[in-house]
Amino acid sequence: MDLIEALRSIGEPTRLRVLALLAHGELAVGELVDILAMSQPRLSRHMKFLTSAGLVERLPEGAWVFYRLPAVGKGRELVDAILPFLPAEHPEYVRDLERLTVVKQARAQAAEDYFNRQAESWDDVRGQHYPAEAVEAALLKAAGDVPAKFMVDLGTGTGRMLTLFADKAERAEGIDLSHKMLTIARSNLAESGAQNASVRHGDVTAPPFEDGVADLVIIHQVLHYMDRPERVISEAARILKPDGRLLVVDFAPHKHEFLRTEHEHRRLGLSDEEITRWTGAAGLVSLDPIRFQSSEEDGLTVNIWTADKRSETEEQAA
Numbered sequence: 001m002d003l004i005e006a007l008r009s010i011g012e013p014t015r016l017r018v019l020a021l022l023a024h025g026e027l028a029v030g031e032l033v034d035i036l037a038m039s040q041p042r043l044s045r046h047m048k049f050l051t052s053a054g055l056v057e058r059l060p061e062g063a064w065v066f067y068r069l070p071a072v073g074k075g076r077e078l079v080d081a082i083l084p085f086l087p088a089e090h091p092e093y094v095r096d097l098e099r100l101t102v103v104k105q106a107r108a109q110a111a112e113d114y115f116n117r118q119a120e121s122w123d124d125v126r127g128q129h130y131p132a133e134a135v136e137a138a139l140l141k142a143a144g145d146v147p148a149k150f151m152v153d154l155g156t157g158t159g160r161m162l163t164l165f166a167d168k169a170e171r172a173e174g175i176d177l178s179h180k181m182l183t184i185a186r187s188n189l190a191e192s193g194a195q196n197a198s199v200r201h202g203d204v205t206a207p208p209f210e211d212g213v214a215d216l217v218i219i220h221q222v223l224h225y226m227d228r229p230e231r232v233i234s235e236a237a238r239i240l241k242p243d244g245r246l247l248v249v250d251f252a253p254h255k256h257e258f259l260r261t262e263h264e265h266r267r268l269g270l271s272d273e274e275i276t277r278w279t280g281a282a283g284l285v286s287l288d289p290i291r292f293q294s295s296e297e298d299g300l301t302v303n304i305w306t307a308d309k310r311s312e313t314e315e316q317a318a
Contacts, residue, residue, distance in 0.1 A: 002053070006078055009053035014038070015046050017096055019069070019079055020086055022056060024100060025228045026068035035099040055079055062257045062268045071277060104227070107266070111225060114264040115157075115178040131292055135249060135302055136164055138290050139218070142247055142306050143168055148215035152239060154204040154232060155222035159185030159197070166194035169216065175202030205231045209239040220249045224259075224267045230278040237282035240309045246284060248275060252291070252301035272303070279307040 009015060014036065021027060021035060029047075033040050047067060050056040054075035059066040070076040086093060139161075148169040153161040156174025158181060165172060176182055176199065185199045202208050204222060217236040223229040236246050253269035260268060276286045284307035292302045 003078075006053040006055060006075065009049045009055055010078070010082060012046070012049075013092075015050055016082075016086060017092060018046060018050065018067075019055065020083060020093060021096055021100055022067060022069045023079075023083055024097075026059070026066045027103075029065045029067070031103050032067065035096055035103060037099075061253075062255050062260065064260070071281075107227065111264050112178060116180045131302075135292055135304065138292075138304055139220075139247060139249065140164065140168065142290065142304055143216055144245065148172075150214050151216040151218070152207065152209060152214045152236075153218045153220070154207060154236060155219065155225075156185055156199055157181050157220075159188045159199055161218050161220050162197040162199070163188060163192040163194050165216075165218070166192065166197055170196060172197040174199045175204065175207055177201065177203060205235060207235050207239060211238055212241045212244075214239045215241055215244050216247070217244070218247045218249075220247075221251075223248065223250050223270055224265045226266060229267070229270065229274075230281065233275075233278045233284075234282045237279070237284050237309060240284075242309055242311045244309045246279070246307045246309075248303075248305040248307075250303060250305075252303050254300055256298075256300065269300075270303075272305075275305045275307075279305070284309055 010019070017036060018032065021032065027035075029040060029043065032047075033043055036043065047056065047058065051058045051067075054070065054073065055078065056067050056075075057070055059068065069079055088094075143165070148165075149171065151162075151165055151169035151172040153159075153165075153172065153174035156162060156176045157178075159174055162172050162174050162185070172194075174185060174197070176185070179201065182199050182201060189197050189199070200208070204219075205226070205228070217240055219232060219236060223232060226232055233246070233248070240246060251269040253271050255268065257268070259265040272289060275289075279286050287306040287308065289306070290304040292304075294300055
């Protein structure tokens with residue numbers, strides 16, 4: 001990193017505002033334009049300076065472009081060192097955060113409306129883009145042979161993972177933000193006779209569980225809806241016991257823009273590198289992913305990523 005270039009890039013009011021916003025999570029170009037109330041060409045010039053200096057990362061994804069702070073490195077260290085000095089009470093910073101809140105609320109409302117509309121046919125909607133039966137069989141195998149005393153399903157939807165794993169867990173609980181989804185999940189659990197499973201309202205970025213309580217955590221087709229998927233993985237790691245296992249099912253990177261515009265996908269898939277980085281940062285050890293590639297030329301690839309939490313002995317040895 002060129003320190004002089006980095007300091008020149010930071011030393012401009014609008015760019016400082018951008019860095020302050022990105023400290024709260026990645027944002028799309030259009031969202032930054034709305035929050036900062038400036039034209040896209042003008043914003044692009046500022047982002048070019050910040051990207052060139054290594055202070056932000058540019059992530060093209062389909063028709064959208066996202067920006068975020070670097071996860072690690074000298075650029076991130078410099079940003080983290082400077083942000084505490086920003087005048088949080090300054091009217092511009094206060095207004096930016098207010099507008100950021102509005103943007104996030106609009107995202108959340110759009111997602112909630114979508115899930116409520118789709119709740120009745122959710123399993124069909126979620127399964128129409130990949131071989132659900134094959135994925136579920138692989139999930140059961142990846143979970144291992146030892147029954148889990150307690151399993152958690154983050155973003156349970158209609159409770160499909162809870163019914164699927166009913167015989168592999170002594171007790172299972174799923175959380176979801178959609179009340180309509182939870183109503184359907186409760187009905188499905190009752191119909192399946194899975195008396196060891198239950199659901200409750202909860203946020204996957206702040207699940208209502210104590211540290212180190214779960215032997216198995218599943219995140220099934222959830223992360224592509226999230227602003228900050230790494231927070232969900234971090235929380236999954238938090239609630240896992242030592243030697244516990246995390247199973248993540250999601251799409252590999254793709255270019256199906258209609259899933260964003262019609263189905264509220266925030267991300268067009270997730271890469272192995274992202275999952276490995278997030279699980280590693282959360283203290284988990286990643287295993288080789290299992291892939292289900294579509295036979296169609298423009299089909300979607302679905303991955304199962306597995307990550308284990310080290311035992312206390314392994315932690316001490318490390």
